[in-house]
Amino acid sequence: MNDFLSGTVFGLCLVAGLFFLRFWRKTRDRFFAFFAASFWLMGLHRLVLMLMRLTDSEHVVAAYLIRLLSFVLILLAIIDKNRAAPRR
Numbered sequence: 001m002n003d004f005l006s007g008t009v010f011g012l013c014l015v016a017g018l019f020f021l022r023f024w025r026k027t028r029d030r031f032f033a034f035f036a037a038s039f040w041l042m043g044l045h046r047l048v049l050m051l052m053r054l055t056d057s058e059h060v061v062a063a064y065l066i067r068l069l070s071f072v073l074i075l076l077a078i079i080d081k082n083r084a085a086p087r088r
Helices: 002-027 030-055 060-083
Strands: none
């Protein structure tokens, strides 16, 4: 059951990334590109965790660095959006 839920979260992260990519293509706003990349990294994190569980690896910390990078991208997106020059 755990593998099923992890696979579902993986798929939904990819779909959410495509959702934000669609908005980026319409607006060309970097905010949406950062969020798309962030959700794809979260999906990659789930995939790596599933594969590590199959091999009984003890190097799970490396997988969580992917998740950390994902949250850093979200933070950068918010900072970038708030520092943007106002449009005339």
